[in-house]
Amino acid sequence: MATAAIEANGLVKRYGDVTAVAGIDLTVAAHSIYALVGPNGAGKTTTINMLTTLTPPTAGHVRVAGYDVQRQARQVRQCIGVTFQDIVLDGDLTGRQVLDIHGKLYRMSRQERKRRITELVQLVQLEDVLDRCVKTYSGGMKRRLELARGLLTNPQVLFLDEPTQGLDPQNRVGIWNYIRHLNREHGLTLLLTTHYMEEAEMLAHTVGIIDRGLLVVEGKPADLVATLGANVIRIHGQGDRRHFIQQLGNLPFVDRVQVDEQDSVVQVYVDNGNRRLVEIVQAASGNGFRVEEIAVAQPGLSDVFLRYTGHALRD
Numbered sequence: 001m002a003t004a005a006i007e008a009n010g011l012v013k014r015y016g017d018v019t020a021v022a023g024i025d026l027t028v029a030a031h032s033i034y035a036l037v038g039p040n041g042a043g044k045t046t047t048i049n050m051l052t053t054l055t056p057p058t059a060g061h062v063r064v065a066g067y068d069v070q071r072q073a074r075q076v077r078q079c080i081g082v083t084f085q086d087i088v089l090d091g092d093l094t095g096r097q098v099l100d101i102h103g104k105l106y107r108m109s110r111q112e113r114k115r116r117i118t119e120l121v122q123l124v125q126l127e128d129v130l131d132r133c134v135k136t137y138s139g140g141m142k143r144r145l146e147l148a149r150g151l152l153t154n155p156q157v158l159f160l161d162e163p164t165q166g167l168d169p170q171n172r173v174g175i176w177n178y179i180r181h182l183n184r185e186h187g188l189t190l191l192l193t194t195h196y197m198e199e200a201e202m203l204a205h206t207v208g209i210i211d212r213g214l215l216v217v218e219g220k221p222a223d224l225v226a227t228l229g230a231n232v233i234r235i236h237g238q239g240d241r242r243h244f245i246q247q248l249g250n251l252p253f254v255d256r257v258q259v260d261e262q263d264s265v266v267q268v269y270v271d272n273g274n275r276r277l278v279e280i281v282q283a284a285s286g287n288g289f290r291v292e293e294i295a296v297a298q299p300g301l302s303d304v305f306l307r308y309t310g311h312a313l314r315d
């Protein structure tokens with residue numbers, strides 16, 4: 001039965017004149033992975049901070065694991081684990097000390113701490129460096145240690161704010177594997193934020209696209225992509241784009257035309273890309289537009305982002 005692990009209604013956060021979160025409704029099913037995707041400043045961290053009791057909302061209500069984050073903050077904290085966007089580790093402590101202190105903070109017994117640390121260190125593959133000072137760790141090791149710390153108290157719901165920020169592709173894939181494992185084998189509910197579309201596409205059962213403090217669209221990655229049409233033709237070129245775009249819009253097989261102003265790429269969503277190239281190049285000629293580059297691709301989540309926000313997501 002899929003009950004909600006996280007339920008937010010009308011969530012708002014204002015800092016003076018700045019509206020960081022402008023009214024978000026969010027439901028995360030128990031035992032699922034939800035990815036909140038959006039550009040810098042979209043409101044991802046602010047949302048996580050409100051869901052994890054760290055920042056009081058200006059307006060709205062949140063329940064996590066059935067508890068109200070404002071009235072039952074203590075119970076919420078007992079059910080959740082969090083890892084932060086910026087690494088927060090004392091470099092002079094060893095990995096083991098970091099974990100042990102965290103366990104003490106949560107009043108875990110010495111025996112329980114020992115057992116849990118052994119288990120988790122194995123999971124995140126830090127056995128060999130556990131007794132070294134954290135300042136000697138690589139970025140990937142630090143992220144893994146933070147993941148272990150977030151998991152120490154055996155949470156039902158784990159919040160990961162940009163879990164792979166700054167990691168190389170190999171370390172990133174490693175973190176993805178732990179996340180999948182925790183969800184599949186332990187039924188953990190995960191809410192993560194990312195500005196890597198690929199990450200959301202690889203991991204999440206549900207993706208929410210957040211832009212300027214609002215959730216602009218939400219759904220299964222495949223469903224979101226399926227709304228875009230079979231193929232996308234990307235066109236670079238020179239000349240009068242306005243007429244060209246008008247002309248494209250009149251072609252019967254064109255679902256939609258979108259322009260990314262920053263990259264000056266024209267994207268044409270069509271039913272069958274390979275069969276339509278010639279006609280599209282023809283629409284350009286005689287309209288004062290010269291095609292310099294044209295490519296057919298399968299649409300992905302980045303295209304969903306562009307569609308719903310009108311601009312491209314950049315790392």
Ligand SMILES: Nc1ncnc2c1ncn2[C@@H]1O[C@H](COP(=O)(O)OP(=O)(O)OP(=O)(O)O)[C@@H](O)[C@H]1O
Pocket residue numbers: 015018019020021038039040041042043044045046047085195
């Ligand atoms: N304590 C604060 N005081 C004032 N403004 C804030 C504060 N925290 C966040 N903001 C503003 O709220 C907006 C959302 O910030 P937030 O950190 O939630 O974005 P984000 O999506 O996590 O971005 P990033 O991808 O860079 O981590 C930004 O405009 C930010 O400047």
Ligand SMILES: [Mg+2]
Pocket residue numbers: 044045046085161
């Ligand atoms: Mg952030």
